[in-house]
Amino acid sequence: MRSPAQRKRALTGRLVAVTAWVAGLALLYGLLGGREEAGVELGAAAAQRGYYVNDATLTEMGPDGRPRVVVHAAMIEQQPADESVQLSELELDYNTKDFGTWHVTAFEGRMPADRKSILLYGDVTIKGAAARETAVIRSERFTYEIDDGVVYTADPVAVRFGPHVLNARGLRAELNAGTLRLESDVNGRFVP
Numbered sequence: 001m002r003s004p005a006q007r008k009r010a011l012t013g014r015l016v017a018v019t020a021w022v023a024g025l026a027l028l029y030g031l032l033g034g035r036e037e038a039g040v041e042l043g044a045a046a047a048q049r050g051y052y053v054n055d056a057t058l059t060e061m062g063p064d065g066r067p068r069v070v071v072h073a074a075m076i077e078q079q080p081a082d083e084s085v086q087l088s089e090l091e092l093d094y095n096t097k098d099f100g101t102w103h104v105t106a107f108e109g110r111m112p113a114d115r116k117s118i119l120l121y122g123d124v125t126i127k128g129a130a131a132r133e134t135a136v137i138r139s140e141r142f143t144y145e146i147d148d149g150v151v152y153t154a155d156p157v158a159v160r161f162g163p164h165v166l167n168a169r170g171l172r173a174e175l176n177a178g179t180l181r182l183e184s185d186v187n188g189r190f191v192p
Helices: 004-032
Strands: 052-061 067-079 084-096 100-111 117-127 136-145 150-161 164-174 179-189
Touching (some): 100 136, 136 164
Antiparallel strands (some): 067 084, 084 100, 100 117, 164 179
């Protein structure tokens, strides 16, 4: 006759063996069963997509070791056909030495294969550092040159300085220099 401790060890051993056997069968069924998961793309759809990231933050460091450019997007997806990258619901912070952080938001963005610019479109807003009384710039489309810290558009644009608004067609802003140039059809209203 076995002691209670021996019976407990034997029962535990059998229980572990049965559990391992069931897990092994489940694994074998999963491997041989050819199960189809809703989250797995097969065929042409999978071949057309590069990397895909949700709720991502990308940070480029400057030579001083501090963040220079920080991009947050709800979705980032590489397009293998042209090696471009699509971004949606993006926020971009560009840090300058003398003029603080510029904050950019847009519904969509596209980074061409050369990775030197980001094309921003869909209610694009650019705001200067909160500590300074800076402009809030709005347009439907901008191009942001990453290395030079330059933002430009040929589209209609509105620039707000506190209660004052300037409207124009076309703009070029050099974020590192803190300068902004309106191109044409400039009109504005300055409320005292």
